[in-house]
Amino acid sequence: MEPKILPPSMRPAKRYIVFxxxxxxxxxxxxxVNAVWTNSMEFxxxxxxxxxxxxxxxxSYSETKQTGILKCRHNSVxxxxxxxxxxxxxxxxxxxxxxxxxxxxxxxxxxxxxxDVSEL
Amino acid sequence: MTFYDLxxxxxxxxxxxxxxxxxxxxxxxxxxxxxxxxxxxxxxxxLPKAEGIDLVSCLMIKASKAxxxxxxxxxxxxxxxxxxxxxxxxxxxxxxxxxxxxxxLCHPELGRKDSGLDHICVRAAHDNNVAIExxxxxxxESYKRNRIYTLSSLKKNxxxxxxxxxxxxxxxxxxNKWGMRSGRELAxxxxxxxxxxxxxxxTVSTVPENIVKRNREKLSGARxxxxxxxxx
Numbered sequence: 001m002e003p004k005i006l007p008p009s010m011r012p013a014k015r016y017i018v019f020x021x022x023x024x025x026x027x028x029x030x031x032x033v034n035a036v037w038t039n040s041m042e043f044x045x046x047x048x049x050x051x052x053x054x055x056x057x058x059x060s061y062s063e064t065k066q067t068g069i070l071k072c073r074h075n076s077v078x079x080x081x082x083x084x085x086x087x088x089x090x091x092x093x094x095x096x097x098x099x100x101x102x103x104x105x106x107x108x109x110x111x112x113x114x115x116d117v118s119e120l
Numbered sequence: 121m122t123f124y125d126l127x128x129x130x131x132x133x134x135x136x137x138x139x140x141x142x143x144x145x146x147x148x149x150x151x152x153x154x155x156x157x158x159x160x161x162x163x164x165x166x167l168p169k170a171e172g173i174d175l176v177s178c179l180m181i182k183a184s185k186a187x188x189x190x191x192x193x194x195x196x197x198x199x200x201x202x203x204x205x206x207x208x209x210x211x212x213x214x215x216x217x218x219x220x221x222x223x224x225l226c227h228p229e230l231g232r233k234d235s236g237l238d239h240i241c242v243r244a245a246h247d248n249n250v251a252i253e254x255x256x257x258x259x260x261e262s263y264k265r266n267r268i269y270t271l272s273s274l275k276k277n278x279x280x281x282x283x284x285x286x287x288x289x290x291x292x293x294x295x296n297k298w299g300m301r302s303g304r305e306l307a308x309x310x311x312x313x314x315x316x317x318x319x320x321x322x323t324v325s326t327v328p329e330n331i332v333k334r335n336r337e338k339l340s341g342a343r344x345x346x347x348x349x350x351x352x
Contacts, residue, residue, distance in 0.1 A: 042263070078311050078312055078317070081304070082309050085308065085309065088299070098149060098302050099302070099304065
């Protein structure tokens, strides 16, 4: 038996952060994920990271544009922004993480900031 | 919204990239203007122009004694759109706060374990219209214990500035184009260090913009101490 999925009103409120990785050479997505976790552990610590509830929406990452979506709790958006801005290296590549916007649903994240017209 | 980053180091000072490269990255990150910092010497050349972005000429004064700072500030004031002071030494920090010719006191906590400012400095900074800078590079390039010291110093400075209503600006102080961050990201660090979100965003938008605007009016002769010429 698995626990039942919580009703929407009892789930913690979340936000989706749309980011763009600016770099000279292409970045490996796995290395970006590792960099976020390492930075989050360093800057927010174990307690802060658990409160931030960072979750990667893996299938939304676009290799060509280097844009993607990251999910976090609604009251930790500023903390996650800071964690992303403190990333300066992914693997061996120097980079800047630019945040394109913060939304409440994946659908609006894709249509507003990732130029996805299929959802319209 | 217009975002300004007043502390950008290029190949004209200690930076690695040229003004053009930095301007290009700043445009990509959504800045309306960036301050190109040069260290003050007697001869000041013109800044190169860049399309689509406002380049502000910032002069940085580096002095080891309070008296030297006041002398240099007098010489540099008419040549700079924004006059900055290289902080770190308590005497220099205090002299900069007490000098109304100075616009920005940069990194007062540089190389120190304390915050480099006390209530007297911050109150004087408010009276003389001097802004205190939050330096993002200090946080980005330090790690472990040093980053903790830096963060606590910045937090303490923000607390003091809030109490005396002193202006704060947040800047990336980038020495290469990879050290730059967009305006909203710079505001987020000011926010988590204790400023309210609205005030934190002002530190990268309206506060630096007003400093530049006021000084340009002064340089063009439209504004003097206590008097401003209005257009009709």
